[in-house]
Amino acid sequence: MTQNYPKKISIVVSVLIAFLIAFFTLYFFLDINSGEIKEWENEFYSRDFHEQKKILILGSSHTGHINATYVNQYLERNQEGYAVYNLSIMGDRPQQRLGSVDKIISINPELVIYGVGFRDFKDDEFRSTDNEYENTSVLPDPQEFIRQIIRLDLLSGYDLNFFQSPKAITLKTLHHITQPTNMSKKLFVEDTPFFHPSPKDIQINVRNSSDAKNLERLDILKQFSVMNPPEKNIDALALKLIAKKLYEHDVKLVIFSTPYNKVYFELVPEIYESNLNMILDELNNDNVKVYKLHNKYEDSNIWTDHNHIALDPKITIFNDDIIKIILEEVN
Amino acid sequence: MLFNTIDFVVFFVIVLTAITIIKHKKYQHLFLLGASYFFFYYSSNYLIVLLIASTILDFYVGKEIWKTKDITRKKILLVVSLAGNLGLLGFFKYADFAILQFNFLGNYFDLAANIPLLHLALPIGISFYTFQTISYTVDIYRGKLEPSKSLAEFALFVSFFPQLVAGPIVRASEFLPQLREKIGDSKIGTKLKLITIEEKNLKLGITIMAFGFLKKMFFADNIAPFVDRIFELPIGQDSLSIMLATVAFGIQIYADFSGYSDIAIGAALILGFKLPMNFNKPYFATSPSDFWKRWHISLSSWLRDYLYIPLGGNKKSKNRTYLNLMTVMFLGGLWHGASWNFVIWGVLHGIYLAIHKLVSDRFPGVANNSFFKSRIGKITSIIVMQYFVFLAWIPFRVSDVDHMLYSVQKYIFFDFQTNTILNNIMENKFPVVLILLFIILHFIAYRKNNIILKISNFGLIKWISVLCTIMMLIFFFYEGSPENFIYFQF
Numbered sequence: 001m002t003q004n005y006p007k008k009i010s011i012v013v014s015v016l017i018a019f020l021i022a023f024f025t026l027y028f029f030l031d032i033n034s035g036e037i038k039e040w041e042n043e044f045y046s047r048d049f050h051e052q053k054k055i056l057i058l059g060s061s062h063t064g065h066i067n068a069t070y071v072n073q074y075l076e077r078n079q080e081g082y083a084v085y086n087l088s089i090m091g092d093r094p095q096q097r098l099g100s101v102d103k104i105i106s107i108n109p110e111l112v113i114y115g116v117g118f119r120d121f122k123d124d125e126f127r128s129t130d131n132e133y134e135n136t137s138v139l140p141d142p143q144e145f146i147r148q149i150i151r152l153d154l155l156s157g158y159d160l161n162f163f164q165s166p167k168a169i170t171l172k173t174l175h176h177i178t179q180p181t182n183m184s185k186k187l188f189v190e191d192t193p194f195f196h197p198s199p200k201d202i203q204i205n206v207r208n209s210s211d212a213k214n215l216e217r218l219d220i221l222k223q224f225s226v227m228n229p230p231e232k233n234i235d236a237l238a239l240k241l242i243a244k245k246l247y248e249h250d251v252k253l254v255i256f257s258t259p260y261n262k263v264y265f266e267l268v269p270e271i272y273e274s275n276l277n278m279i280l281d282e283l284n285n286d287n288v289k290v291y292k293l294h295n296k297y298e299d300s301n302i303w304t305d306h307n308h309i310a311l312d313p314k315i316t317i318f319n320d321d322i323i324k325i326i327l328e329e330v331n
Numbered sequence: 332m333l334f335n336t337i338d339f340v341v342f343f344v345i346v347l348t349a350i351t352i353i354k355h356k357k358y359q360h361l362f363l364l365g366a367s368y369f370f371f372y373y374s375s376n377y378l379i380v381l382l383i384a385s386t387i388l389d390f391y392v393g394k395e396i397w398k399t400k401d402i403t404r405k406k407i408l409l410v411v412s413l414a415g416n417l418g419l420l421g422f423f424k425y426a427d428f429a430i431l432q433f434n435f436l437g438n439y440f441d442l443a444a445n446i447p448l449l450h451l452a453l454p455i456g457i458s459f460y461t462f463q464t465i466s467y468t469v470d471i472y473r474g475k476l477e478p479s480k481s482l483a484e485f486a487l488f489v490s491f492f493p494q495l496v497a498g499p500i501v502r503a504s505e506f507l508p509q510l511r512e513k514i515g516d517s518k519i520g521t522k523l524k525l526i527t528i529e530e531k532n533l534k535l536g537i538t539i540m541a542f543g544f545l546k547k548m549f550f551a552d553n554i555a556p557f558v559d560r561i562f563e564l565p566i567g568q569d570s571l572s573i574m575l576a577t578v579a580f581g582i583q584i585y586a587d588f589s590g591y592s593d594i595a596i597g598a599a600l601i602l603g604f605k606l607p608m609n610f611n612k613p614y615f616a617t618s619p620s621d622f623w624k625r626w627h628i629s630l631s632s633w634l635r636d637y638l639y640i641p642l643g644g645n646k647k648s649k650n651r652t653y654l655n656l657m658t659v660m661f662l663g664g665l666w667h668g669a670s671w672n673f674v675i676w677g678v679l680h681g682i683y684l685a686i687h688k689l690v691s692d693r694f695p696g697v698a699n700n701s702f703f704k705s706r707i708g709k710i711t712s713i714i715v716m717q718y719f720v721f722l723a724w725i726p727f728r729v730s731d732v733d734h735m736l737y738s739v740q741k742y743i744f745f746d747f748q749t750n751t752i753l754n755n756i757m758e759n760k761f762p763v764v765l766i767l768l769f770i771i772l773h774f775i776a777y778r779k780n781n782i783i784l785k786i787s788n789f790g791l792i793k794w795i796s797v798l799c800t801i802m803m804l805i806f807f808f809y810e811g812s813p814e815n816f817i818y819f820q821f
Contacts (some may be wrong), residue, residue, distance in 0.1 A: 007454045007530045010791060015537060022802035029807070126651070139377050142369075146338070165811040171761060 021199060026166060033173045044087075044193045045103045053328055056104060057086040058097060059115035062258035064088035064195035065309050066115075070319045071326070072191055082110065082330065086192040091165070093120050094238035100235045101242050103258050111329055112251055113322070114242070115289045116274055117258035117294060117307065122227045144232065193257045200313045205304050229279075236279045254329055255283055257294035259318065264306045265298060289323055293318075332373045333815070334594045335548055342370065343598060346492075346529060348601065356523040360510065363491075363526070363602070364483055365565040370492035371456070381419055382490060388415045389464040390485045393471045405472060412468040416461040423451050424458065456496040458666055460489055462633055467503040469637055476504050484510050493598040497591050497818040499609040499629035509604050526603050534794070535596040536601035538787040541801045543593025548805045550769050551587035552814045554579050557762035561755065562729050565738045571752035573741040577721045579730045579762065582769050585613065587817045588627070612777045614720070617703075617712035619683035622720060630666070634659050646710030649692055655690060657681035667727075672735065675726040683719055 052071075057063055068086035075082050089096070094116065123240065230236045239255075246253045257280060265273070276294065284290045297309070297317060304310040309318045332339050346366050353359045372379045392412040396405050427448045434446055464762040467488075470476035479485040488506045512522045559567060561576035568576075592609035599606045609629050616622035623631040639659045645652040657678065666679015691698060702708040722742055756763050776782050784798055 008528065008533055011530065011534050011537070014791050014795045015798060018798035018802055021795075021799045022806055025803060026806045139372075141376060142373050143338075165809075167808045167810050170807045271806060 008098070029173075030166060030169055033059060033169050034146070040194050041100065042289070043104065044085075045107060049107045052083045053081055054107060054109040055082050055084045055111045055113065055330070056109045057084065057088065057113045057115070057322070058092075058104075059088045059258065060092040060117075060120065061088065061090050061195065061197075062091065062117055062119075062307060063115035064192065064197065065201065065304075065311055066322050067311065067313075067317070067319050068191035070313075070316065071323055074323050075326070080327075082326070084191060086195065088115075088192070088195040090195060094235040094242060098238045102244050105245065105251060109251055111326065112246060112253045113325060114235075114239075114253060114255045115258045116239065116255060116280075117260065118227065118268065118276055119307075121233050121276065123233070134291075188288045197311055201304050201308065203304060204301060204310045204312060204315075227275050229275045230282050233275075233279060236282070239279075239283065240286065243283065243286060247287075252329065254291065255280065256291040256309070256322075256325065259293050259297045259309060260295065260307045261282055261300075261303045263299040265295060289329070291321075293321060332370050334591065334757050335544065335814070335816075339374070342366075342373075346579060347601065350526050351528060354525075356525050359526045360487060360523060364487045366665040366813075367487065367490040367492040371490060371495055373804060375455050378452065381423070381454050382458065382460060383486075385416060385419060385464050386489045387462060387482075388412065389489075390479065390482050391469050392484075393468050396468060396471045397478045409468060409472045415463060420457055420461045423454055430528055450489055459500055460495065461496050462500050462630075463503070466500075466633060466637060470502070470504060472596045479503070479507055491599070491604070493595040493602075493604075494606055495817060497588070497595075498627075499592055499607050501596065501606055501629070502634050505607060506523075506604070513645075520749060524603075528601060530580060530605065532600050532603060535784065535787040536597040536599075537599065538569055538597070538783055538794075540594050540597030541798055542783055543590045543595075544805055545801045546586040546593065547589070547816070548588030548814075549627050549649075549801075549808055550584045551590060551817075552810065553584045553808055554586070554762045554765050554769075555761040555814065557755075558583055558728070560759070562734070562738070565729065565734050567751065568741065568755075569748040569750045569752055570741045570744070570746045571749065572755050573725075573738050574721075575752065575755065575763070575766075577728075577738070577742060579766050581614070581721050581724050582766055584724070584727075585610070586769065591816045591818060605807040613771065614717055614773060615713055615777050616720070617709060617713060618717050619680065619687045619719075622716060623680075623684070630663070637664065645688075649689075650676045652688060656684040660684060668731060672726045672728075672730045675735075676723050679719075679726070683723075757781055 057068065059064055066088070068084050068085055071084045075084065097114075122245065227233070243253050243255075257276065260268075264329060273294075277292075280290045280292065300313075300317065302309050302317065303316045332342060344362070349362055349366075350359060353362055363586075368379060368382075371382060389412055392408050396408045396412075399405055399408070426451065430446045430448055437445075467476070467485075469479050479488070482633055484501075484507060487510065488501070491501070491506070494501055510524055512524045558576055558580045561572060562580070565573060565576075589610040596606045596608070607629050609627060611625040611628065613622055614628035616625050639655055642655045642658060643651055644655060647655075658681075660677045660681030661674060662677070664673045664675070664680070667673040667676070697703070700708075703712060722739070725738045725742060726735050729738055781787075786794070789797065
């Protein structure tokens, strides 16, 4: 048996070598190919903004559908003297945004408006097919114990989302190799620098019909592995840290919940809505003003899918509400 | 605990390290039992009580059955074991299904039946470990197996973590001897075996696990979105789209489940335990009976030994044989889940088996016909068989009745349209490429036997290259969150 040891060790070392090669290849690949946003961020934050009074809109694609040009035109007509930048990033979550909060502070905005919704607080980890027992069990939950330990990583400044979806970046890169285009540059909008919508985001696609319901059901349900309540929710904690950092640097923060259509609410378990409300209420208790828009337009025929309002220029209801929030907060 | 999570990797490394460090046989076995219970407790919490209850019940009942000479008492004890195990399974898995049917029938006959559903959490792995414990007591009852002398050993057989959640369904006669040292020709030794991680097992086990992860995380998880997209709303899809999605689901479920089995078999092998093979290139089966010798082998052999044979097998009349085949497959379908779509799947396979048996009985010369012995005959048999196997996957995957009927209709009655297929391919290029790639690899594996064994015998540089390629395919196409294994729901 002892003669076997060197061979066994060489097998273990081989597995480690294979893992390290694969891991670092992925690491460098992601670093090179997910650098587009970083490039745009560097370009944006290195501008000279000192003359401007800035309002920043943060969030994911849900807030990316806010038309910053429309908002700016309104503010300009009313001589408010503010420049609004929509800094939404596709797939953004508070954990990710925490990494760029210092850059946001560096350009000294007057107001930050952060749109958050269900997907910002979902837990990606699969737990079990049915979690009902977790609420009733008197036995300790080892997964929760480990989660508490890993949560500390959040404070160490690592980008936890670096490996969030290698598949999306791999497929995007393969797509660019096979069909090189310069679409992203063409769609670049000055006041929405990090979010580049596709043409299909303009149309109204979802009507509250049974067909729409079926089409959307899968996408909606797929988003929900688990959404933890505030005390267990790592993104809620990240959002609190963002609020704390902005407060320490005298940057005013308001939060709004991003809107969803009726089909979404019919399919999403009630517990998720109550968890979202609890997270928002906790932030409100921490002196962050919260606007709840998540079910405000649920019956309106304005949706490009279940949680994105169409970018059709005729649809202004969401943009108008954002303008109202801005005016209420800056005046 | 899911195999495809970092949690499992950490857990497994800790287990291997501890097993290597612990030199005392008894403590090694106890540690492995503790680790297996932790594995289950990690994701199932208090439901571990059911696992322990089932273990204790069958350990003591098994002992009593062995001890007693009284046939009636033996039978009563067997019934106690069966009632206990099937009671657990029935209550947790089928209670709501039964209530739904009762309410439906009650309302149909205007009895205003409205029993509220229980909404019980389905204990993960219950279908698998109850079948293992049933086989244990039945084998003792039949005099084929001597009961385990130690509760800890029996508990390890029931809860051994690699196969606990989704099989392979292991027989005590296969597993218990592996816990003891072999002495001469005796099947079970008296001394506990020292668990050692052997070089050969380590390399082969890692290779098997790597291919399991590849099947699950690269193929199954990346084909799944295409399948979901089509079958979530199949109405309006053309025949080619339905057929492509059906083939995709067939590949997805095979890659998912055989991937799980491979990881289980590989992990067990590293620890020095041999688990039975669960799949043997099922999509190259030439007949229904051949398919069930290749698909979920541990379940089909369990159903044969503990259900089909006790029902009389093929020893009674021909009609009784057909009925037995139908009954076994009906229950096999129901075993998968408390839903009519699984029953339909099982019944369809029952019909295939019965028709195949009927044709073999009526026309015994067909099997020996030179056409079926020829290459083209074999290819034809495979294609025809797989057409029916994939047809049966539709009710397995699509639970909505209207959607199921529409999909089956489009699958059987080809519509010669291309309304949606081109769009589906263009929007799902990656899954479609994976489907083709999987078919090619499956064919290569069919032609070249023991390909995994050959790879595990590669020199280290070559072996590292294979592992590295597998890891890169998994890493680069990882969606961001681990997907559940399909068979966990059963």
